[in-house]
Amino acid sequence: MEAEMMRWLAVGMAAGLGLLGPALGLGLIGYATVQALGRNPEARSAIMTNMILVAALTEAIGIYALIVSIILAMVGETSLAALGL
Amino acid sequence: MSQLGCSTRLLVIIAAIVAILFIVGLIGGAIGQALDIGSPDFLHVPILEIHEFFKGDALFEVGGFSVSNTLLASWITLILVVAIAFAATRKMRVIPRRLQGLVELGLETLLNFVESVAGRKHGRRFFPVIATIFIFVIFNAYLALMPIFGPGINVTEREEVHAATAGTVVEVVGREKVEEGDVICRLDTGEEITAPISGHVHLEAAEGDPLSVEDHIASIESKPPLFRSANTDINMTLGLAIMAVFFIEFWGFRSRGFRHYFSEYINLGELFGGIKLLFKGKVKAAPMMIVTGVINVVMGGLEALSHMTRMISFTFRLFGNMTAGEILLLSATFLVPWIMAIPFYGLEILIGFIQALIFGGLTLVWASMAVADAAEEHE
Numbered sequence: 001m002e003a004e005m006m007r008w009l010a011v012g013m014a015a016g017l018g019l020l021g022p023a024l025g026l027g028l029i030g031y032a033t034v035q036a037l038g039r040n041p042e043a044r045s046a047i048m049t050n051m052i053l054v055a056a057l058t059e060a061i062g063i064y065a066l067i068v069s070i071i072l073a074m075v076g077e078t079s080l081a082a083l084g085l
Numbered sequence: 086m087s088q089l090g091c092s093t094r095l096l097v098i099i100a101a102i103v104a105i106l107f108i109v110g111l112i113g114g115a116i117g118q119a120l121d122i123g124s125p126d127f128l129h130v131p132i133l134e135i136h137e138f139f140k141g142d143a144l145f146e147v148g149g150f151s152v153s154n155t156l157l158a159s160w161i162t163l164i165l166v167v168a169i170a171f172a173a174t175r176k177m178r179v180i181p182r183r184l185q186g187l188v189e190l191g192l193e194t195l196l197n198f199v200e201s202v203a204g205r206k207h208g209r210r211f212f213p214v215i216a217t218i219f220i221f222v223i224f225n226a227y228l229a230l231m232p233i234f235g236p237g238i239n240v241t242e243r244e245e246v247h248a249a250t251a252g253t254v255v256e257v258v259g260r261e262k263v264e265e266g267d268v269i270c271r272l273d274t275g276e277e278i279t280a281p282i283s284g285h286v287h288l289e290a291a292e293g294d295p296l297s298v299e300d301h302i303a304s305i306e307s308k309p310p311l312f313r314s315a316n317t318d319i320n321m322t323l324g325l326a327i328m329a330v331f332f333i334e335f336w337g338f339r340s341r342g343f344r345h346y347f348s349e350y351i352n353l354g355e356l357f358g359g360i361k362l363l364f365k366g367k368v369k370a371a372p373m374m375i376v377t378g379v380i381n382v383v384m385g386g387l388e389a390l391s392h393m394t395r396m397i398s399f400t401f402r403l404f405g406n407m408t409a410g411e412i413l414l415l416s417a418t419f420l421v422p423w424i425m426a427i428p429f430y431g432l433e434i435l436i437g438f439i440q441a442l443i444f445g446g447l448t449l450v451w452a453s454m455a456v457a458d459a460a461e462e463h464e
Contacts, residue, residue: 053450056443060398063405
């Protein structure tokens with residue numbers, strides 16, 4: 001495989017595989033929230049506040065994966081040339 | 086039951102306008118230009134560049150300090166917020182009227198939120214910092230949706246590259262985008278001609294061309310936007326993150342005292358106590374204490390580490406969300422110009438609000454965790 005092909009493959013896989021985890025995590029958060037709301041609809045504001053907080057923390061992990069793939073995609077041609085690729 | 090809310094005739098008119106805009110957008114955007122159906126030139130929408138930079142593009146220098154377009158945007162936010170605050174506090178009345186009432190509504194909502202999380206005692210103390218973070222981030226995010234921000238207004242810079250000596254061109258750069266200092270072409274005399282600025286290259290010389298002195302080889306053009314959302318600048322988000330973490334630690338120290346606050350993270354007491362027991366000869370009780378001591382040290386170290394990684398997570402969470410949103414909006418506009426950006430604008434409004442809430446809210450939660458346990462002791 002050439003280096004160019006591996007580089008673009010790495011960009012795609014970094015974002016794709018890295019976002020699996022946060023997606024699963026957010027689904028679990030939604031599940032727990034809906035269950036809690038079903039049991040105790042009166043605690044709505046507390047449950048929703050906590051849900052938004054934890055969801056943002058989980059989403060940040062996905063953003064890190066996106067940052068990694070952006071960095072990989074943006075590695076300049078001069079840097080690649082300096083590495084000899 | 087859901088109601089339409091307007092007459093059918095009005096609905097038909099609105100639908101017709103949206104349909105026309107949709108078709109015009111399809112024809113004029115990237116899809117239509119790629120399909121090559123011979124659409125008239127005046128409909129073509131210029132295909133926009135997506136600048137993926139971590140820091141804003143530097144526009145000009147003021148005494149050695151380079152001002153970037155994101156810095157300009159944050160100045161606009163600053164002026165706007167200060168102007169609103171100034172206008173709302175002119176001639177204040179006990180029963181507020183329009184602008185003062187609106188600002189009071191916003192601030193009171195924020196204060197209720199802060200006090201609901203931190204409790205009445207600490208709520209007022211945390212409020213200025215949390216409210217500043219929230220207002221700054223949300224104003225930055227919403228101002229970025231204005232049309233003057235982003236690739237609408239550009240600061241074009243153009244440089245011509247001339248040959249310094251005579252020779253024949255041996256090798257020419259193959260791609261369109263060059264960085265400052267990249268080699269544009271190589272002559273047979275061994276000399277390399279480099280790019281003075283970074284941007285797009287329009288080549289005039291080809292391989293095998295003979296060149297004499299002062300021949301025009303290429304012109305480089307860079308078009309950075311004049312304003313760019315301040316949240317997409319990693320320096321700004323890093324600055325906010327450092328400030329937030331500094332205040333969390335500061336409040337922790339003030340509430341719990343220096344030694345006591347540190348003792349939660351550098352928890353060597355039990356470990357040393359266990360070793361001392363071992364020396365005193367109480368071999369039976371010592372290993373248990375040593376084991377729990379080691380666990381305490383590791384847990385404390387991990388807690389301290391998580392404190393430091395908060396800075397990184399704050400920075401990248403805000404930066405990633407805002408930059409991804411900017412790229413998303415540009416891509417949506419690029420595909421079907423007028424219509425497809427509308428739902429994404431709604432998404433961006435929501436994301437801006439949520440990110441501001443998260444940044445302020447997480448600072449608040451961690452600060453209240455840092456000042457808590459002041460009255461309760463462990464053992």
